[in-house]
Amino acid sequence: MVAVASTEAPALRGAAAARPIRSDGPLATAWRRLARNKLALFGSLVATAYVLLGVFGPMFAPYDYAKQNLLAANLPPLSDGHLLGTDQVGRDILSRLVTGIRISLIVGFGITAISMVIGTLAGAIAGYRRGWVDTVISGIVEFTWGFPLILLAVLFAGVLGPGLTAAILAVGLINWAGFARVVRGEVLGLREAEFVQAARAIGLSEPRILARHVLPNVLAPALVMASYYVALGIIVEAGLSFIGMGAQTPLPSLGVMMAEGRNYMMQSHWITTIPGVAIVSVVLGLNLLGDGLRDVLDPRLK
């Protein structure tokens, strides 16, 4: 993964040089256009804030997320010592929230990142090599892609017992195929493109052409897809945890927090609404970011 990442930047400049229409590097152009799209910029800010909260939040959490204190139960937000209040058994909601965000980060961002690398490589190899490799990979992808994540996760929960592992496996197994499918389609067109033929004509090795001239060009659609998939992963994890098939209490997945607060909606709605708002805002942010990225990175959509 590190090796791929390190070749991306110079390769992108290489690809741009092969197309004299663009004066700037495509990444720089893309960033400038993204920054002009206010909704997308807002989306990326929300996503960034969410990532920072999940990564650093638990380190600064004021309480242990599982520590109960029945004397301080059902405190509303902005109470003394509990910024976001406490839940029905007196656990600090802020401390639980940041850990919950970390869990959705792991399932959403972490697993999507891994499956993006695997899926992109698989799709690129399938599209570039064709032949039996393509037949095998496409065969698997055809079935995996489009299979409902939640059903798969519930099946895994049946096999492994309910827990985060089921959600993680399901998200990973479906997502890589989504990436592979899109990337394969792009690569099928790219392998016949003139700049690839030129690279072949000057005698570059096939793996080198794939890594430096083909892969950088599929990065855009893969990134767009990633932003939607991260949102999907977060929703699926929370949904599974909500119905008891995902993270198990006292682990404060956002879905678990909402499920536990559900019976107290009338008296202390914040137990449920705070994690709910966290999920909705990050999903909305990621979708806006995805829309913005697509407009910016896909020249065919102008």
Add this chain to the structure above:
Amino acid sequence: MGSYLVRRGLRTAIVLVVASIAVFYGLRIAPGDPTGGVLSPTALEEVRAAYRQRLGLDQPIWVQYGVYLQNLARGDFGTSLITGKTIQELLGFYGRNSLVLGLAATVLIYGIGLPLGALAAAKRNTPIDQAITGFSIAGMGMPNFWLALLLIFLFASKLHWLPSGGCCAPDQLILPAVVLAAEGAAVTIRMTRSSMLEQLGADYVRTHRAKGLSETAVVYGRVFRNALNPLISLAGLRLGWLVGYALIVETIFQWPGLGYLLVDSILRRDYPVAQFFSLLLVTVVVAANLLADVAYGMADPRIRHA
């Protein structure tokens, strides 16, 4: 097309066989077993062992699988370990409820999604378009369990207009159907809109306008039909997702459908029920995707499968 169908069909069959083995093995090697759901927690280990022996759970898994296949071949799908009902009885009751819920949601998805999407495209970049697009973005960003909580809170707890769950009166159907349909309707709006916009730029549209057809006739008579093609292949996926989301929605609203039954049987390790209904749902999803592919090929003759 014929050989394509045969190959796809064969592959589907292989997947289903593999899935059945995986589910069968997986359920049995997973921690916990049906004695936890049926016998009292204080039951002695001897009682548990006798119970396992009676169900044949002490046999090697491949032997159990063989017995299972034999029973299947005789039309014996098994009985629930917990309620003692046969699979056929369960399928009749829970399956009907799922069909009712799924149909209601499908009507909502397309009844809302198609007209609004077409309207947004026809009035693009007007406040109408922005309102519809905003509605669809909100619908897609709203996890269904969160929407469910909000609607229950508003319509059941606060206003007391609708029940918060249960089955099977019409007023109990409304909330689950709306929640199940929300995301699909949002996606359908979006797809219809972008598909229509793509078509509106085509040459034949200019021809129709040039020969003096009214804008309404062009947009809703000509463009709309062509814009539906990409939605057909999406419909198969939609059905699959509906099955997936139904797991969550049925569980939240205690709507006794197949999703509710599957989640419940997995949590209680009711093996015969869990394995039959997981395979049933997998089959539905895979078949829906296959059908959508075939229908897509028929709707658009330019698409020919190699």
